[in-house]
Amino acid sequence: MEGFPAMVLLFVMLGGTAASVPQPRRHKRDWLIPTKKLKENFEYSRGTYIAKIRSDKDEDATLYYTLLGPGASEPPVNLFVVEETSGLVYIRGKLDREERETYILTGVARFNNGSGAESRIDLRFDVEDENDNPPVFVPVPPATVKESSPAWTLVSRITATDADKANCSHSKIAYSMVKQEPSDGTDLFFIDRQTGSIYLKKENMLDRETQSSYILTIKGTDMNGAPGGNTGTGTIQVKVVDVNDNKPMLDKDEYSCSIVENTANVEVMRFKVLDADEEKTDNWLAVFDIVSGNELGTFSIKTDPKTNEGILMLEKPVDFEETPDIKLGVVVSNVAPFVGDGGGAGAGGGAGAGAG
Known part of the structure:
Protein backbone atom coordinates (compact mmCIF):
# COMPACT_ATOMS: atom_id res chain seq x y z
CA MET A 1 0.00 0.00 0.00
CA GLU A 2 1.31 3.43 -0.89
CA GLY A 3 1.80 5.95 1.95
CA PHE A 4 4.45 7.29 4.19
CA PRO A 5 7.77 5.41 4.13
CA ALA A 6 8.66 3.30 7.19
CA MET A 7 10.91 5.12 9.59
CA VAL A 8 13.20 4.04 12.48
CA LEU A 9 14.54 6.29 15.17
CA LEU A 10 18.20 5.71 15.81
CA PHE A 11 20.03 6.91 18.83
CA VAL A 12 23.81 6.78 18.73
CA MET A 13 25.74 7.54 21.92
CA LEU A 14 28.78 9.70 21.17
CA GLY A 15 30.56 10.99 24.24
CA GLY A 16 27.36 10.63 26.19
CA THR A 17 25.37 12.83 23.63
CA ALA A 18 22.53 11.49 21.50
CA ALA A 19 22.82 11.96 17.68
CA SER A 20 20.17 14.01 15.89
CA VAL A 21 16.96 12.20 15.04
CA PRO A 22 16.07 12.10 11.27
CA GLN A 23 12.74 13.78 10.45
CA PRO A 24 10.15 11.79 8.46
CA ARG A 25 9.78 12.99 4.80
CA ARG A 26 6.91 12.24 2.41
CA HIS A 27 7.99 11.13 -1.09
CA LYS A 28 6.14 13.08 -3.82
CA ASP A 129 -8.27 5.98 -38.08
CA GLU A 130 -10.83 3.60 -39.49
CA ASN A 131 -11.33 3.25 -43.24
CA ASP A 132 -14.77 4.82 -43.22
CA ASN A 133 -14.52 7.37 -46.04
CA PRO A 134 -14.72 6.70 -49.78
CA PRO A 135 -12.62 8.56 -52.35
CA VAL A 136 -14.28 11.76 -53.58
CA PHE A 137 -13.31 13.04 -57.01
CA VAL A 138 -12.30 16.64 -57.55
CA PRO A 139 -14.32 18.19 -60.41
CA VAL A 140 -12.20 18.95 -63.46
CA PRO A 141 -12.94 21.07 -66.55
CA PRO A 142 -13.34 19.33 -69.90
CA ALA A 143 -10.09 18.10 -71.38
CA THR A 144 -9.05 18.68 -74.98
CA VAL A 145 -6.94 16.54 -77.27
CA LYS A 146 -6.23 16.93 -80.96
CA GLU A 147 -7.58 14.32 -83.32
CA SER A 148 -4.93 12.12 -84.94
CA SER A 149 -2.71 12.52 -81.84
CA PRO A 150 -0.12 9.77 -81.23
CA ALA A 151 -0.33 7.10 -78.55
CA TRP A 152 0.69 8.12 -75.01
CA THR A 153 -0.52 11.68 -75.56
CA LEU A 154 -1.43 13.09 -72.15
CA VAL A 155 -5.11 14.00 -72.19
CA SER A 156 -5.71 15.16 -68.61
CA ARG A 157 -5.43 14.16 -64.98
CA ILE A 158 -8.25 13.37 -62.59
CA THR A 159 -7.74 12.94 -58.85
CA ALA A 160 -9.75 12.03 -55.79
CA THR A 161 -9.35 12.89 -52.13
CA ASP A 162 -9.95 10.68 -49.12
CA ALA A 163 -10.81 12.09 -45.70
CA ASP A 164 -9.18 9.17 -43.90
CA LYS A 165 -5.71 9.50 -42.37
CA ALA A 166 -3.13 10.80 -44.83
CA ASN A 167 -0.10 8.78 -45.86
CA CYS A 168 -1.61 5.43 -44.98
CA SER A 169 -3.40 2.69 -46.88
CA HIS A 170 -6.82 4.05 -45.88
CA SER A 171 -6.25 7.07 -48.12
CA LYS A 172 -4.03 5.49 -50.79
CA ILE A 173 -6.13 5.59 -53.97
CA ALA A 174 -5.77 3.43 -57.07
CA TYR A 175 -7.47 4.59 -60.28
CA SER A 176 -9.10 2.52 -63.00
CA MET A 177 -11.11 3.23 -66.14
CA VAL A 178 -14.71 2.06 -65.79
CA LYS A 179 -16.40 3.25 -68.95
CA GLN A 180 -15.90 5.21 -72.15
CA GLU A 181 -18.98 6.74 -73.74
CA PRO A 182 -19.71 6.35 -76.57
CA SER A 183 -17.83 3.15 -77.29
CA ASP A 184 -17.68 0.84 -80.25
CA GLY A 185 -15.70 -1.70 -78.27
CA THR A 186 -12.36 0.01 -78.85
CA ASP A 187 -10.66 1.44 -75.78
CA LEU A 188 -9.19 4.76 -76.80
CA PHE A 189 -7.94 5.90 -73.38
CA PHE A 190 -6.18 4.44 -70.37
CA ILE A 191 -5.37 5.79 -66.90
CA ASP A 192 -2.27 5.59 -64.76
CA ARG A 193 -3.22 3.58 -61.69
CA GLN A 194 -1.22 5.69 -59.27
CA THR A 195 -1.42 9.25 -60.63
CA GLY A 196 -4.82 9.44 -62.32
CA SER A 197 -3.19 10.72 -65.54
CA ILE A 198 -5.21 9.85 -68.65
CA TYR A 199 -3.48 9.01 -71.93
CA LEU A 200 -4.40 8.02 -75.46
CA LYS A 201 -4.08 4.29 -75.82
CA LYS A 202 -3.58 4.03 -79.57
CA GLU A 203 -2.18 6.20 -82.30
CA ASN A 204 -4.37 8.17 -84.70
CA MET A 205 -7.56 6.71 -83.27
CA LEU A 206 -9.41 9.98 -82.66
CA ASP A 207 -11.45 11.42 -85.49
CA ARG A 208 -13.48 14.51 -84.69
CA GLU A 209 -15.57 14.04 -87.80
CA THR A 210 -16.70 10.67 -86.42
CA GLN A 211 -16.96 11.56 -82.71
CA SER A 212 -16.30 15.00 -81.25
CA SER A 213 -16.33 14.20 -77.52
CA TYR A 214 -16.24 11.37 -74.99
CA ILE A 215 -17.29 10.93 -71.37
CA LEU A 216 -14.90 8.83 -69.28
CA THR A 217 -15.97 7.30 -65.96
CA ILE A 218 -13.10 6.74 -63.53
CA LYS A 219 -13.17 4.67 -60.34
CA GLY A 220 -10.99 5.35 -57.32
CA THR A 221 -10.44 2.60 -54.74
CA ASP A 222 -8.67 3.22 -51.44
CA MET A 223 -6.45 0.67 -49.73
CA ASN A 224 -4.41 1.03 -52.95
CA GLY A 225 -7.08 -0.88 -54.82
CA ALA A 226 -7.19 -3.87 -52.49
CA PRO A 227 -10.40 -5.94 -52.37
CA GLY A 228 -12.84 -4.49 -49.89
CA GLY A 229 -11.53 -0.94 -50.26
CA ASN A 230 -13.98 1.94 -50.42
CA THR A 231 -14.71 3.22 -53.92
CA GLY A 232 -15.92 6.39 -55.57
CA THR A 233 -16.43 7.41 -59.19
CA GLY A 234 -15.90 10.56 -61.18
CA THR A 235 -16.32 11.62 -64.78
CA ILE A 236 -14.39 13.77 -67.21
CA GLN A 237 -15.39 15.02 -70.64
CA VAL A 238 -12.79 14.80 -73.38
CA LYS A 239 -13.32 17.09 -76.37
CA VAL A 240 -11.63 16.19 -79.63
CA VAL A 241 -10.01 19.24 -81.20
CA ASP A 242 -10.26 19.54 -84.96
CA VAL A 243 -7.18 19.57 -87.17
CA ASN A 244 -7.17 20.17 -90.91
CA ASP A 245 -7.08 16.54 -91.95
CA ASN A 246 -9.77 16.78 -94.62
CA LYS A 247 -9.03 18.45 -97.92
CA PRO A 248 -11.72 20.73 -99.33
CA MET A 249 -13.48 19.45 -102.44
CA LEU A 250 -15.39 21.31 -105.14
CA ASP A 251 -18.87 19.93 -105.63
CA LYS A 252 -18.21 19.45 -109.39
CA ASP A 253 -15.28 18.51 -111.56
CA GLU A 254 -16.29 20.90 -114.35
CA TYR A 255 -18.38 24.04 -114.57
CA SER A 256 -19.67 26.05 -117.54
CA CYS A 257 -21.24 29.45 -117.95
CA SER A 258 -21.63 32.28 -120.39
CA ILE A 259 -20.62 35.91 -120.09
CA VAL A 260 -21.68 39.04 -121.89
CA GLU A 261 -18.88 40.59 -123.94
CA ASN A 262 -17.75 44.10 -123.22
CA THR A 263 -18.90 43.96 -119.57
CA ALA A 264 -16.78 43.97 -116.44
CA ASN A 265 -16.97 43.88 -112.62
CA VAL A 266 -19.73 41.31 -112.59
CA GLU A 267 -20.15 37.94 -110.87
CA VAL A 268 -19.76 35.06 -113.29
CA MET A 269 -20.43 31.95 -111.15
CA ARG A 270 -20.02 30.37 -107.72
CA PHE A 271 -18.16 27.27 -106.60
CA LYS A 272 -19.53 25.25 -103.71
CA VAL A 273 -17.00 23.61 -101.38
CA LEU A 274 -17.35 20.38 -99.40
CA ASP A 275 -15.17 20.10 -96.28
CA ALA A 276 -15.70 17.74 -93.30
CA ASP A 277 -13.56 19.79 -90.91
CA GLU A 278 -15.11 21.98 -88.25
CA GLU A 279 -17.17 24.77 -89.74
CA LYS A 280 -16.22 28.42 -89.30
CA THR A 281 -12.62 27.50 -88.46
CA ASP A 282 -9.45 27.98 -90.48
CA ASN A 283 -9.53 24.24 -91.13
CA TRP A 284 -12.81 24.72 -93.04
CA LEU A 285 -12.54 28.21 -94.54
CA ALA A 286 -11.79 28.00 -98.24
CA VAL A 287 -9.12 29.79 -100.24
CA PHE A 288 -9.51 29.78 -104.07
CA ASP A 289 -6.90 30.27 -106.77
CA ILE A 290 -7.06 30.44 -110.57
CA VAL A 291 -4.07 28.41 -111.69
CA SER A 292 -4.50 28.44 -115.46
CA GLY A 293 -6.28 30.35 -118.24
CA ASN A 294 -6.12 33.73 -116.58
CA GLU A 295 -2.78 35.02 -117.78
CA LEU A 296 -4.30 38.38 -118.77
CA GLY A 297 -6.00 38.85 -115.38
CA THR A 298 -9.44 38.83 -116.94
CA PHE A 299 -10.97 37.06 -113.94
CA SER A 300 -10.56 37.08 -110.16
CA ILE A 301 -11.87 34.75 -107.49
CA LYS A 302 -12.68 35.35 -103.84
CA THR A 303 -14.39 33.56 -100.95
CA ASP A 304 -17.85 34.51 -99.73
CA PRO A 305 -17.33 34.73 -95.91
CA LYS A 306 -20.94 33.78 -95.24
CA THR A 307 -21.32 30.73 -97.47
CA ASN A 308 -17.65 29.73 -97.98
CA GLU A 309 -18.35 29.64 -101.72
CA GLY A 310 -15.90 30.74 -104.35
CA ILE A 311 -17.08 33.76 -106.35
CA LEU A 312 -15.66 34.06 -109.86
CA MET A 313 -15.63 37.71 -111.00
CA LEU A 314 -15.14 39.17 -114.51
CA GLU A 315 -12.67 42.00 -114.08
CA LYS A 316 -12.07 42.99 -117.75
CA PRO A 317 -14.31 43.10 -120.82
CA VAL A 318 -14.04 40.15 -123.19
CA ASP A 319 -14.26 40.35 -127.01
CA PHE A 320 -16.17 37.36 -128.38
CA GLU A 321 -14.36 37.54 -131.71
CA GLU A 322 -10.98 37.32 -130.03
CA THR A 323 -11.81 34.80 -127.28
CA PRO A 324 -15.07 32.96 -127.87
CA ASP A 325 -14.15 30.23 -125.37
CA ILE A 326 -12.17 30.53 -122.13
CA LYS A 327 -11.02 27.65 -119.96
CA LEU A 328 -9.91 28.30 -116.38
CA GLY A 329 -8.26 25.98 -113.88
CA VAL A 330 -9.43 26.58 -110.28
CA VAL A 331 -8.12 24.99 -107.08
CA VAL A 332 -9.31 25.30 -103.49
CA SER A 333 -7.42 24.94 -100.21
CA ASN A 334 -7.94 26.05 -96.61
CA VAL A 335 -6.68 28.93 -94.53
CA ALA A 336 -4.94 26.43 -92.22
CA PRO A 337 -2.26 24.13 -93.63
CA PHE A 338 -3.32 20.58 -94.35
CA VAL A 339 -2.27 17.98 -91.78
CA GLY A 340 -1.71 14.51 -93.14
CA ASP A 341 -0.17 12.66 -96.02
CA GLY A 342 0.34 14.60 -99.21
CA GLY A 343 -0.52 18.07 -97.99
CA GLY A 344 -1.00 20.84 -100.49
CA ALA A 345 -4.12 22.26 -102.04
CA GLY A 346 -7.45 20.58 -102.27
CA ALA A 347 -9.41 19.57 -105.30
CA GLY A 348 -9.32 21.47 -108.53
CA GLY A 349 -12.02 22.09 -111.05
CA GLY A 350 -12.28 23.38 -114.55
CA ALA A 351 -14.42 26.34 -115.44
CA GLY A 352 -15.41 27.05 -119.02
CA ALA A 353 -16.73 30.46 -119.94
CA GLY A 354 -18.06 31.38 -123.35
CA ALA A 355 -18.50 34.99 -124.41
CA GLY A 356 -21.68 35.87 -126.09
Whole structure:
Protein backbone atom coordinates (compact mmCIF):
# COMPACT_ATOMS: atom_id res chain seq x y z
CA MET A 1 0.00 0.00 0.00
CA GLU A 2 1.31 3.43 -0.89
CA GLY A 3 1.80 5.95 1.95
CA PHE A 4 4.45 7.29 4.19
CA PRO A 5 7.77 5.41 4.13
CA ALA A 6 8.66 3.30 7.19
CA MET A 7 10.91 5.12 9.59
CA VAL A 8 13.20 4.04 12.48
CA LEU A 9 14.54 6.29 15.17
CA LEU A 10 18.20 5.71 15.81
CA PHE A 11 20.03 6.91 18.83
CA VAL A 12 23.81 6.78 18.73
CA MET A 13 25.74 7.54 21.92
CA LEU A 14 28.78 9.70 21.17
CA GLY A 15 30.56 10.99 24.24
CA GLY A 16 27.36 10.63 26.19
CA THR A 17 25.37 12.83 23.63
CA ALA A 18 22.53 11.49 21.50
CA ALA A 19 22.82 11.96 17.68
CA SER A 20 20.17 14.01 15.89
CA VAL A 21 16.96 12.20 15.04
CA PRO A 22 16.07 12.10 11.27
CA GLN A 23 12.74 13.78 10.45
CA PRO A 24 10.15 11.79 8.46
CA ARG A 25 9.78 12.99 4.80
CA ARG A 26 6.91 12.24 2.41
CA HIS A 27 7.99 11.13 -1.09
CA LYS A 28 6.14 13.08 -3.82
CA ARG A 29 4.55 10.85 -6.40
CA ASP A 30 3.15 11.82 -9.85
CA TRP A 31 -0.37 11.43 -11.08
CA LEU A 32 -1.17 8.23 -12.94
CA ILE A 33 -0.97 9.41 -16.57
CA PRO A 34 -3.07 7.39 -19.05
CA THR A 35 -1.66 6.45 -22.39
CA LYS A 36 -4.60 5.67 -24.58
CA LYS A 37 -5.42 5.29 -28.27
CA LEU A 38 -9.12 5.31 -29.04
CA LYS A 39 -11.07 3.89 -31.96
CA GLU A 40 -13.32 6.01 -34.08
CA ASN A 41 -16.92 4.89 -34.64
CA PHE A 42 -16.74 2.67 -31.56
CA GLU A 43 -19.60 2.81 -29.07
CA TYR A 44 -17.68 3.57 -25.90
CA SER A 45 -20.77 4.67 -23.99
CA ARG A 46 -21.67 1.02 -23.39
CA GLY A 47 -18.22 0.08 -22.18
CA THR A 48 -16.07 0.56 -19.13
CA TYR A 49 -13.90 3.51 -18.30
CA ILE A 50 -11.07 4.35 -20.70
CA ALA A 51 -8.65 5.92 -18.22
CA LYS A 52 -8.20 6.88 -14.61
CA ILE A 53 -6.74 9.96 -13.03
CA ARG A 54 -5.67 9.85 -9.42
CA SER A 55 -3.62 11.75 -6.94
CA ASP A 56 -2.08 9.89 -4.01
CA LYS A 57 -3.27 12.71 -1.80
CA ASP A 58 -6.62 10.98 -1.80
CA GLU A 59 -5.17 8.93 1.06
CA ASP A 60 -5.25 12.02 3.23
CA ALA A 61 -8.60 13.46 2.15
CA THR A 62 -11.41 13.02 -0.32
CA LEU A 63 -10.50 14.56 -3.68
CA TYR A 64 -12.80 15.76 -6.43
CA TYR A 65 -11.77 15.35 -10.08
CA THR A 66 -12.81 17.38 -13.14
CA LEU A 67 -11.83 17.51 -16.81
CA LEU A 68 -11.24 20.69 -18.79
CA GLY A 69 -10.75 21.40 -22.48
CA PRO A 70 -12.32 20.57 -25.87
CA GLY A 71 -14.39 17.44 -25.51
CA ALA A 72 -15.01 17.99 -21.82
CA SER A 73 -15.79 21.51 -20.62
CA GLU A 74 -15.65 22.93 -24.17
CA PRO A 75 -17.46 21.80 -27.35
CA PRO A 76 -18.13 19.03 -27.86
CA VAL A 77 -19.09 19.35 -24.20
CA ASN A 78 -19.22 16.20 -22.04
CA LEU A 79 -17.98 13.84 -24.73
CA PHE A 80 -15.36 12.90 -22.13
CA VAL A 81 -16.55 12.80 -18.53
CA VAL A 82 -14.89 11.89 -15.25
CA GLU A 83 -16.49 10.47 -12.14
CA GLU A 84 -16.03 13.12 -9.53
CA THR A 85 -14.62 11.03 -6.72
CA SER A 86 -13.15 7.98 -8.46
CA GLY A 87 -11.28 9.73 -11.28
CA LEU A 88 -12.59 7.20 -13.81
CA VAL A 89 -12.83 8.71 -17.32
CA TYR A 90 -15.60 7.66 -19.73
CA ILE A 91 -16.66 8.54 -23.27
CA ARG A 92 -20.31 9.37 -23.92
CA GLY A 93 -20.61 8.81 -27.65
CA LYS A 94 -18.68 7.87 -30.77
CA LEU A 95 -15.48 9.50 -31.93
CA ASP A 96 -14.85 10.68 -35.49
CA ARG A 97 -11.19 11.08 -36.38
CA GLU A 98 -12.08 13.23 -39.37
CA GLU A 99 -13.68 15.74 -36.99
CA ARG A 100 -10.90 15.62 -34.41
CA GLU A 101 -7.81 13.43 -34.33
CA THR A 102 -6.46 14.30 -30.90
CA TYR A 103 -8.04 15.37 -27.64
CA ILE A 104 -5.82 16.99 -25.04
CA LEU A 105 -7.73 17.37 -21.80
CA THR A 106 -6.66 18.78 -18.48
CA GLY A 107 -7.26 16.76 -15.32
CA VAL A 108 -7.82 18.71 -12.12
CA ALA A 109 -7.90 17.39 -8.53
CA ARG A 110 -9.31 19.58 -5.78
CA PHE A 111 -9.98 19.30 -2.09
CA ASN A 112 -13.47 19.77 -0.74
CA ASN A 113 -12.81 23.47 -0.15
CA GLY A 114 -11.97 23.96 -3.86
CA SER A 115 -8.22 24.34 -3.46
CA GLY A 116 -5.98 22.45 -5.83
CA ALA A 117 -4.51 19.20 -4.59
CA GLU A 118 -1.91 18.76 -7.36
CA SER A 119 -0.62 20.52 -10.43
CA ARG A 120 -2.88 20.07 -13.40
CA ILE A 121 -2.06 17.31 -15.86
CA ASP A 122 -2.60 16.96 -19.58
CA LEU A 123 -4.39 13.84 -20.75
CA ARG A 124 -3.84 13.01 -24.43
CA PHE A 125 -6.13 10.74 -26.41
CA ASP A 126 -5.36 9.93 -30.05
CA VAL A 127 -8.21 8.70 -32.24
CA GLU A 128 -7.12 5.82 -34.47
CA ASP A 129 -8.27 5.98 -38.08
CA GLU A 130 -10.83 3.60 -39.49
CA ASN A 131 -11.33 3.25 -43.24
CA ASP A 132 -14.77 4.82 -43.22
CA ASN A 133 -14.52 7.37 -46.04
CA PRO A 134 -14.72 6.70 -49.78
CA PRO A 135 -12.62 8.56 -52.35
CA VAL A 136 -14.28 11.76 -53.58
CA PHE A 137 -13.31 13.04 -57.01
CA VAL A 138 -12.30 16.64 -57.55
CA PRO A 139 -14.32 18.19 -60.41
CA VAL A 140 -12.20 18.95 -63.46
CA PRO A 141 -12.94 21.07 -66.55
CA PRO A 142 -13.34 19.33 -69.90
CA ALA A 143 -10.09 18.10 -71.38
CA THR A 144 -9.05 18.68 -74.98
CA VAL A 145 -6.94 16.54 -77.27
CA LYS A 146 -6.23 16.93 -80.96
CA GLU A 147 -7.58 14.32 -83.32
CA SER A 148 -4.93 12.12 -84.94
CA SER A 149 -2.71 12.52 -81.84
CA PRO A 150 -0.12 9.77 -81.23
CA ALA A 151 -0.33 7.10 -78.55
CA TRP A 152 0.69 8.12 -75.01
CA THR A 153 -0.52 11.68 -75.56
CA LEU A 154 -1.43 13.09 -72.15
CA VAL A 155 -5.11 14.00 -72.19
CA SER A 156 -5.71 15.16 -68.61
CA ARG A 157 -5.43 14.16 -64.98
CA ILE A 158 -8.25 13.37 -62.59
CA THR A 159 -7.74 12.94 -58.85
CA ALA A 160 -9.75 12.03 -55.79
CA THR A 161 -9.35 12.89 -52.13
CA ASP A 162 -9.95 10.68 -49.12
CA ALA A 163 -10.81 12.09 -45.70
CA ASP A 164 -9.18 9.17 -43.90
CA LYS A 165 -5.71 9.50 -42.37
CA ALA A 166 -3.13 10.80 -44.83
CA ASN A 167 -0.10 8.78 -45.86
CA CYS A 168 -1.61 5.43 -44.98
CA SER A 169 -3.40 2.69 -46.88
CA HIS A 170 -6.82 4.05 -45.88
CA SER A 171 -6.25 7.07 -48.12
CA LYS A 172 -4.03 5.49 -50.79
CA ILE A 173 -6.13 5.59 -53.97
CA ALA A 174 -5.77 3.43 -57.07
CA TYR A 175 -7.47 4.59 -60.28
CA SER A 176 -9.10 2.52 -63.00
CA MET A 177 -11.11 3.23 -66.14
CA VAL A 178 -14.71 2.06 -65.79
CA LYS A 179 -16.40 3.25 -68.95
CA GLN A 180 -15.90 5.21 -72.15
CA GLU A 181 -18.98 6.74 -73.74
CA PRO A 182 -19.71 6.35 -76.57
CA SER A 183 -17.83 3.15 -77.29
CA ASP A 184 -17.68 0.84 -80.25
CA GLY A 185 -15.70 -1.70 -78.27
CA THR A 186 -12.36 0.01 -78.85
CA ASP A 187 -10.66 1.44 -75.78
CA LEU A 188 -9.19 4.76 -76.80
CA PHE A 189 -7.94 5.90 -73.38
CA PHE A 190 -6.18 4.44 -70.37
CA ILE A 191 -5.37 5.79 -66.90
CA ASP A 192 -2.27 5.59 -64.76
CA ARG A 193 -3.22 3.58 -61.69
CA GLN A 194 -1.22 5.69 -59.27
CA THR A 195 -1.42 9.25 -60.63
CA GLY A 196 -4.82 9.44 -62.32
CA SER A 197 -3.19 10.72 -65.54
CA ILE A 198 -5.21 9.85 -68.65
CA TYR A 199 -3.48 9.01 -71.93
CA LEU A 200 -4.40 8.02 -75.46
CA LYS A 201 -4.08 4.29 -75.82
CA LYS A 202 -3.58 4.03 -79.57
CA GLU A 203 -2.18 6.20 -82.30
CA ASN A 204 -4.37 8.17 -84.70
CA MET A 205 -7.56 6.71 -83.27
CA LEU A 206 -9.41 9.98 -82.66
CA ASP A 207 -11.45 11.42 -85.49
CA ARG A 208 -13.48 14.51 -84.69
CA GLU A 209 -15.57 14.04 -87.80
CA THR A 210 -16.70 10.67 -86.42
CA GLN A 211 -16.96 11.56 -82.71
CA SER A 212 -16.30 15.00 -81.25
CA SER A 213 -16.33 14.20 -77.52
CA TYR A 214 -16.24 11.37 -74.99
CA ILE A 215 -17.29 10.93 -71.37
CA LEU A 216 -14.90 8.83 -69.28
CA THR A 217 -15.97 7.30 -65.96
CA ILE A 218 -13.10 6.74 -63.53
CA LYS A 219 -13.17 4.67 -60.34
CA GLY A 220 -10.99 5.35 -57.32
CA THR A 221 -10.44 2.60 -54.74
CA ASP A 222 -8.67 3.22 -51.44
CA MET A 223 -6.45 0.67 -49.73
CA ASN A 224 -4.41 1.03 -52.95
CA GLY A 225 -7.08 -0.88 -54.82
CA ALA A 226 -7.19 -3.87 -52.49
CA PRO A 227 -10.40 -5.94 -52.37
CA GLY A 228 -12.84 -4.49 -49.89
CA GLY A 229 -11.53 -0.94 -50.26
CA ASN A 230 -13.98 1.94 -50.42
CA THR A 231 -14.71 3.22 -53.92
CA GLY A 232 -15.92 6.39 -55.57
CA THR A 233 -16.43 7.41 -59.19
CA GLY A 234 -15.90 10.56 -61.18
CA THR A 235 -16.32 11.62 -64.78
CA ILE A 236 -14.39 13.77 -67.21
CA GLN A 237 -15.39 15.02 -70.64
CA VAL A 238 -12.79 14.80 -73.38
CA LYS A 239 -13.32 17.09 -76.37
CA VAL A 240 -11.63 16.19 -79.63
CA VAL A 241 -10.01 19.24 -81.20
CA ASP A 242 -10.26 19.54 -84.96
CA VAL A 243 -7.18 19.57 -87.17
CA ASN A 244 -7.17 20.17 -90.91
CA ASP A 245 -7.08 16.54 -91.95
CA ASN A 246 -9.77 16.78 -94.62
CA LYS A 247 -9.03 18.45 -97.92
CA PRO A 248 -11.72 20.73 -99.33
CA MET A 249 -13.48 19.45 -102.44
CA LEU A 250 -15.39 21.31 -105.14
CA ASP A 251 -18.87 19.93 -105.63
CA LYS A 252 -18.21 19.45 -109.39
CA ASP A 253 -15.28 18.51 -111.56
CA GLU A 254 -16.29 20.90 -114.35
CA TYR A 255 -18.38 24.04 -114.57
CA SER A 256 -19.67 26.05 -117.54
CA CYS A 257 -21.24 29.45 -117.95
CA SER A 258 -21.63 32.28 -120.39
CA ILE A 259 -20.62 35.91 -120.09
CA VAL A 260 -21.68 39.04 -121.89
CA GLU A 261 -18.88 40.59 -123.94
CA ASN A 262 -17.75 44.10 -123.22
CA THR A 263 -18.90 43.96 -119.57
CA ALA A 264 -16.78 43.97 -116.44
CA ASN A 265 -16.97 43.88 -112.62
CA VAL A 266 -19.73 41.31 -112.59
CA GLU A 267 -20.15 37.94 -110.87
CA VAL A 268 -19.76 35.06 -113.29
CA MET A 269 -20.43 31.95 -111.15
CA ARG A 270 -20.02 30.37 -107.72
CA PHE A 271 -18.16 27.27 -106.60
CA LYS A 272 -19.53 25.25 -103.71
CA VAL A 273 -17.00 23.61 -101.38
CA LEU A 274 -17.35 20.38 -99.40
CA ASP A 275 -15.17 20.10 -96.28
CA ALA A 276 -15.70 17.74 -93.30
CA ASP A 277 -13.56 19.79 -90.91
CA GLU A 278 -15.11 21.98 -88.25
CA GLU A 279 -17.17 24.77 -89.74
CA LYS A 280 -16.22 28.42 -89.30
CA THR A 281 -12.62 27.50 -88.46
CA ASP A 282 -9.45 27.98 -90.48
CA ASN A 283 -9.53 24.24 -91.13
CA TRP A 284 -12.81 24.72 -93.04
CA LEU A 285 -12.54 28.21 -94.54
CA ALA A 286 -11.79 28.00 -98.24
CA VAL A 287 -9.12 29.79 -100.24
CA PHE A 288 -9.51 29.78 -104.07
CA ASP A 289 -6.90 30.27 -106.77
CA ILE A 290 -7.06 30.44 -110.57
CA VAL A 291 -4.07 28.41 -111.69
CA SER A 292 -4.50 28.44 -115.46
CA GLY A 293 -6.28 30.35 -118.24
CA ASN A 294 -6.12 33.73 -116.58
CA GLU A 295 -2.78 35.02 -117.78
CA LEU A 296 -4.30 38.38 -118.77
CA GLY A 297 -6.00 38.85 -115.38
CA THR A 298 -9.44 38.83 -116.94
CA PHE A 299 -10.97 37.06 -113.94
CA SER A 300 -10.56 37.08 -110.16
CA ILE A 301 -11.87 34.75 -107.49
CA LYS A 302 -12.68 35.35 -103.84
CA THR A 303 -14.39 33.56 -100.95
CA ASP A 304 -17.85 34.51 -99.73
CA PRO A 305 -17.33 34.73 -95.91
CA LYS A 306 -20.94 33.78 -95.24
CA THR A 307 -21.32 30.73 -97.47
CA ASN A 308 -17.65 29.73 -97.98
CA GLU A 309 -18.35 29.64 -101.72
CA GLY A 310 -15.90 30.74 -104.35
CA ILE A 311 -17.08 33.76 -106.35
CA LEU A 312 -15.66 34.06 -109.86
CA MET A 313 -15.63 37.71 -111.00
CA LEU A 314 -15.14 39.17 -114.51
CA GLU A 315 -12.67 42.00 -114.08
CA LYS A 316 -12.07 42.99 -117.75
CA PRO A 317 -14.31 43.10 -120.82
CA VAL A 318 -14.04 40.15 -123.19
CA ASP A 319 -14.26 40.35 -127.01
CA PHE A 320 -16.17 37.36 -128.38
CA GLU A 321 -14.36 37.54 -131.71
CA GLU A 322 -10.98 37.32 -130.03
CA THR A 323 -11.81 34.80 -127.28
CA PRO A 324 -15.07 32.96 -127.87
CA ASP A 325 -14.15 30.23 -125.37
CA ILE A 326 -12.17 30.53 -122.13
CA LYS A 327 -11.02 27.65 -119.96
CA LEU A 328 -9.91 28.30 -116.38
CA GLY A 329 -8.26 25.98 -113.88
CA VAL A 330 -9.43 26.58 -110.28
CA VAL A 331 -8.12 24.99 -107.08
CA VAL A 332 -9.31 25.30 -103.49
CA SER A 333 -7.42 24.94 -100.21
CA ASN A 334 -7.94 26.05 -96.61
CA VAL A 335 -6.68 28.93 -94.53
CA ALA A 336 -4.94 26.43 -92.22
CA PRO A 337 -2.26 24.13 -93.63
CA PHE A 338 -3.32 20.58 -94.35
CA VAL A 339 -2.27 17.98 -91.78
CA GLY A 340 -1.71 14.51 -93.14
CA ASP A 341 -0.17 12.66 -96.02
CA GLY A 342 0.34 14.60 -99.21
CA GLY A 343 -0.52 18.07 -97.99
CA GLY A 344 -1.00 20.84 -100.49
CA ALA A 345 -4.12 22.26 -102.04
CA GLY A 346 -7.45 20.58 -102.27
CA ALA A 347 -9.41 19.57 -105.30
CA GLY A 348 -9.32 21.47 -108.53
CA GLY A 349 -12.02 22.09 -111.05
CA GLY A 350 -12.28 23.38 -114.55
CA ALA A 351 -14.42 26.34 -115.44
CA GLY A 352 -15.41 27.05 -119.02
CA ALA A 353 -16.73 30.46 -119.94
CA GLY A 354 -18.06 31.38 -123.35
CA ALA A 355 -18.50 34.99 -124.41
CA GLY A 356 -21.68 35.87 -126.09
